[in-house]
Amino acid sequence: MSENVAVIGIGHSKFGTRKDVNIAELCWESMKPAFETANLEPKDIDFFVVSNAGMWSSEAAVPALIAEYADLAPKGSMRVEAACASGSAAVRIGYTAIKSGMADIALVLGVEKMQESPNPNVIELIGRFGSYFWEFENFGLTFPAYYALHGTAYMMKYGATEEDYAKVAVKNHYYGAKNPYAQFQREIDVETVLKSPYVAWPFKLFDCSPITDGSACVILASEEKVKELGIDEKVWILGQGVGTGTANLSRREEFTSLASARYAAEQAYRMAGIDLDDPVKYLDGANVHDCFTAPEIIAYEDLRFCKRGEGYKLIRDEQTYIGGKIPVNVDGGLKSKGHPIGATGVSQAVEAYKQLLQKAEPGRQADITKGRWLAHNVGGTGHYSYVTVYGLEKR
């Protein structure tokens, strides 16, 4: 049993089109710096978990693949999948393994090599992260379309505009341009977003996160190990909540919010000792699941950064830039950093560590005064939601 669990090592590959490496090589690119920052070797790992949605890539037995490539055999492992929240599911497995006392040191790796398949195949496969039989088979819902149904409902109910959505993309590209690991490292303006072709109305090309190859890795340790190893640089997992939504969107009550994300946020806040009425007061910043622009705005509300129906005003007033009410996705978010499905949640953990320890690249370091960072990671369209709070001080 370990009351507290810390992130003691991190690694992040370059996200993007990675035709230059195979899956194992891409994994090692984030594993090596994770070992180095933790000052550990593969033999020190008790247990490891790999998040990988797969389907579009060739190797399915990724834990065994990296056990071989990185000398982790014969340690225990598993592969986990929770659609785009797979990475946070893996963090949860590592976290609970240590919390339960089954492991002292756990390695969590997220990896996706989506571009091993042609884009049309990826579009076909990614549409299946909902109800395959009732919503994909007959109506061909794509991943952007699932979220577009929410984007439309939100505009109709609250009067947000496509321009408001575009502003999310502009912000995330602004910070992505300052992140050397991001897929897109260039700033864009509102015009560029509005003029780009429709993918699923009201979303245009620049409202959408890209198809990405990438890996991210964190090493987790028990409180005892942190003491024993004399580790200075670490962040603690203060709380994590997880929720699940219905497979069919038609089985949901509303489309302007994700019930599973609200549920996960409440759990995480309670666990981390954060006031549900004013979480912003406790947080220096957040990463939220901006697979498209509208869901970032909906996330502001589900996470209680503002009242329901006022999320679009936060971006309109630039309150989620550094210096605003709460900085959000200052690593570029999924939108500009890229969204390698299985790696995204782990990448968010890497960012929490970097931000809290003030190791973010110039121009995108938030002010750290409260010592807490939040990660919000959604699989499917709220089919799975994870909210994790990281902190400099343990509870």
Added chain:
Amino acid sequence: MDKMKEQVMKNMEELGFPVIVDEKSGALQWVDMRELRLRYFISIENIKPFYEGLKEGKLMGTKCKKCGRLFFPPQKDCPSCMDSDIEWIELKNEGTLETMTVVFVKPPSFGMYDPYPVAIAKLDDGPRILAWYNGDPQQVKPGQRVKVQVSRRKEGYLMYELVPL
């Protein structure tokens, strides 16, 4: 795609392996020789009345005889009562549109269609339904009334859709 296949064949002959050079990065790629086509067999044994109804232009759902809970899409078990004593009922085929999108970038398996609008409506009976919207998405107004109707799809099978009232 065909050009790529040609190049692979050419390289196989000249170099001995199924490889291509990625145009953008210049990195050498092995082109997988094992192609997989996926097609599932999905059981509809327990929801046959749904398809019998659809053939007659009716939208059928299930109702728990014990607690009266309505299910759409239909399911054969009621988790509220832990009971499977259900009856099939025809749902009211009118409702109110709640949200919509138009899919422009389509999965390849829907390649034969023009961009298609997809909507969610709340039926007057209570359950919601997601389907293609057979109408002009530009003309949709808040509170738009719709009805469920059955039409034959390009693939040749019958399916429900939403049409404006």
